[in-house]
Amino acid sequence: MSAYVGNIVDSVTSIFDGMAVTFSHFFRRPYTVQYPDRMPVRVQDALPYRYRGFLEVDLEICTGCLACERACPIDCIAIDVLKNKETKQNLLVRFDIDLAKCMYCGLCSEPCPTGSIHHTREFEGADYSLESMVRRFVLDPVETYKPKKSGEDDPAIVPILERGMRYVNEFAVPEAPPKPPKKDAAPAVKPAVGAAAAEGQP
Amino acid sequence: MSLELEFDDGREVFATEEMTLNMGPQHPSTHGVLRFIIRADGEVMRSAKADVGYLHRSIEKIAEKVGWHGFMPYTDRVDYVAAMTTNQAWAIAAEALGGVTVPRRGEYCRVIAAELGRICSHLLAAGAMGMDIGAITPFTHAVRERELINDLLEELCGARLTFNYMRIGGVAWDLPPGFDAKVLRFLNHFEPYVDELDDLLSNNKIYIERLANVAVVSRERAIAYCLVGPNLRASGVRYDIRKHLPYSVYPEFDFEVPIGTGRHGSVGDCWDRYIVRLDEMRQSARILRQALEGLPEGPVIAKVPRNYKPAAGEVHVHVETPRGDQSWYVVADGTEYPYRVHIRTGSFAAMSIIEELSRGLMVADLVALIASFDIVAPEVDR
Numbered sequence: 050m051s052a053y054v055g056n057i058v059d060s061v062t063s064i065f066d067g068m069a070v071t072f073s074h075f076f077r078r079p080y081t082v083q084y085p086d087r088m089p090v091r092v093q094d095a096l097p098y099r100y101r102g103f104l105e106v107d108l109e110i111c112t113g114c115l116a117c118e119r120a121c122p123i124d125c126i127a128i129d130v131l132k133n134k135e136t137k138q139n140l141l142v143r144f145d146i147d148l149a150k151c152m153y154c155g156l157c158s159e160p161c162p163t164g165s166i167h168h169t170r171e172f173e174g175a176d177y178s179l180e181s182m183v184r185r186f187v188l189d190p191v192e193t194y195k196p197k198k199s200g201e202d203d204p205a206i207v208p209i210l211e212r213g214m215r216y217v218n219e220f221a222v223p224e225a226p227p228k229p230p231k232k233d234a235a236p237a238v239k240p241a242v243g244a245a246a247a248e249g250q251p
Numbered sequence: 252m253s254l255e256l257e258f259d260d261g262r263e264v265f266a267t268e269e270m271t272l273n274m275g276p277q278h279p280s281t282h283g284v285l286r287f288i289i290r291a292d293g294e295v296m297r298s299a300k301a302d303v304g305y306l307h308r309s310i311e312k313i314a315e316k317v318g319w320h321g322f323m324p325y326t327d328r329v330d331y332v333a334a335m336t337t338n339q340a341w342a343i344a345a346e347a348l349g350g351v352t353v354p355r356r357g358e359y360c361r362v363i364a365a366e367l368g369r370i371c372s373h374l375l376a377a378g379a380m381g382m383d384i385g386a387i388t389p390f391t392h393a394v395r396e397r398e399l400i401n402d403l404l405e406e407l408c409g410a411r412l413t414f415n416y417m418r419i420g421g422v423a424w425d426l427p428p429g430f431d432a433k434v435l436r437f438l439n440h441f442e443p444y445v446d447e448l449d450d451l452l453s454n455n456k457i458y459i460e461r462l463a464n465v466a467v468v469s470r471e472r473a474i475a476y477c478l479v480g481p482n483l484r485a486s487g488v489r490y491d492i493r494k495h496l497p498y499s500v501y502p503e504f505d506f507e508v509p510i511g512t513g514r515h516g517s518v519g520d521c522w523d524r525y526i527v528r529l530d531e532m533r534q535s536a537r538i539l540r541q542a543l544e545g546l547p548e549g550p551v552i553a554k555v556p557r558n559y560k561p562a563a564g565e566v567h568v569h570v571e572t573p574r575g576d577q578s579w580y581v582v583a584d585g586t587e588y589p590y591r592v593h594i595r596t597g598s599f600a601a602m603s604i605i606e607e608l609s610r611g612l613m614v615a616d617l618v619a620l621i622a623s624f625d626i627v628a629p630e631v632d633r
Contacts, residue, residue, distance in 0.1 A: 154413070
């Protein structure tokens with residue numbers, strides 16, 4: 050009999066314990082996150098810098114080294130590079146990324162020497178057909194970017210390269226060679242670009 | 252149970268017969284695409300046979316085609332609730348084959364990420380368990396906390412579920428500036444919350460009545476069925492890979508391995524399996540605090556060639572994931588692709604014991620049983 054009453058008392062008190070927790074939430078700051086269209090900023094801008102959204106390519110600084118194509122485990126990147134025999138300049142004729150296939154792993158943007166291929170914070174890509182998910186970045190063949198020994202000075206490219214290098218620098222630097230000492234952006238950029246691009250040239 | 256009442260001419264009055272029920276593959280209370288073929292007599296089950304394979308994506312075979320670096324994103328998909336530990340397992344296996352040493356800061360980053368992932372997974376397990384029993388509120392509370400961790404991990408690696416954070420040789424990104432302060436702030440908020448979950452759910456009399464003494468797994472049976480992780484520890488076996496087959500920098504941390512005590516019933520019942528996960532969250536928080544305090548400086552990733560070709564050989568690594576000992580058997584033949592990858596996961600072992608435990612249980616208890624084992628469907632099939 051006492052166990053029976055004890056059980057009832059136990060049930061009632063434990064329910065009130067739980068209710069006390071629920072009740073205390075009336076006086077706490079709510080966790081509610083508003084719908085994206087009610088937020089003061091665009092939801093894309095509220096995402097962290099490393100967010101892996103749609104891939105984007107800055108053709109101005111693409112060296113055509115194919116490192117991203119090789120790194121992609123599912124071959125969703127297709128790049129065609131032609132060599133112009135007269136000017137010895139590489140010509141980028143195709144740079145397609147199939148965003149429907151892409152799994153947003155970030156393996157392609159990691160080896161990019163200039164940060165040309167990078168993840169944006171865009172993620173809304175609903176569409177009616179799969180074909181429209183293939184992003185074709187090269188509309189007219191463009192020459193690949195050749196890093197300059199003395200650092201970049203073309204005012205049209207400098208900001209793009211700076212953005213790219215900021216993206217690349219976000220990735221961890223391997224143990225050896227040791228981290229280069231902090232200098233201003235331009236000299237630190239130069240060796241990385243030169244080395245990787247030389248490796249990528251056919 | 253049929254009643255032995257007969258008409259005069261010998262016909263049974265209450266002829267009951269066994270019913271075959273299908274639970275799943277699409278069922279709201281099985282976690283993912285699981286199917287059980289239940290033979291039930293009224294409310295009492297004769298057996299619940301697990302039918303696995305609905306989420307088979309041949310991940311092990313994919314490994315043989317995408318190479319060492321390229322397989323990392325796929326490991327996220329093995330166990331999508333706790334992708335960090337699976338990442339770590341693959342990285343450790345590949346490093347062991349190639350003889351790569353991970354820098355100390357890289358190991359610490361891994362531990363921080365993995366423990367955050369563990370809390371994340373256990374929160375979902377505890378919350379979903381409450382929801383399967385019928386307590387909806389704790390689930391929203393648990394998912395709210397999980398959201399905070401997801402935000403942290405998103406800042407760390409840019410994704411909320413399929414992290415792809417670790418690389419062979421270390422991790423891809425260093426901790427972002429101010430990350431340790433954010434994790435500390437989260438821990439200060441989170442540790443009292445676990446006690447709150449006790450009040451809200453664990454000590455609730457109805458909840459205890461539903462779980463205590465249900466589907467008791469004895470110590471011997473747990474070992475015989477190769478249960479691992481929290482399911483094994485709930486049966487009173489103190490076995491944790493982090494403690495007993497240490498990897499990474501876990502020996503440097505001071506933490507305990509909680510085991511089931513049978514506080515409200517017998518050792519190894521559903522309630523024990525639940526409470527062990529709650530205790531583990533507290534221990535993970537302890538590890539996180541120590542890791543943040545002792546975080547060394549330096550690089551986070553070793554120099555590993557892009558065209559990674561470990562020497563021929565084989566390796567068998569064990570990693571403690573939230574669902575227990577996940578062991579990876581990897582064979583390399585000296586090329587840029589693994590020769591064979593085999594993953595042994597904790598959920599698969601847990602699935603095998605359900606048929607035996609379900610005998611004589613109520614149909615409604617099967618849901619509690621599945622939830623208490625914290626089975627994640629993609630981990631069963633891979």
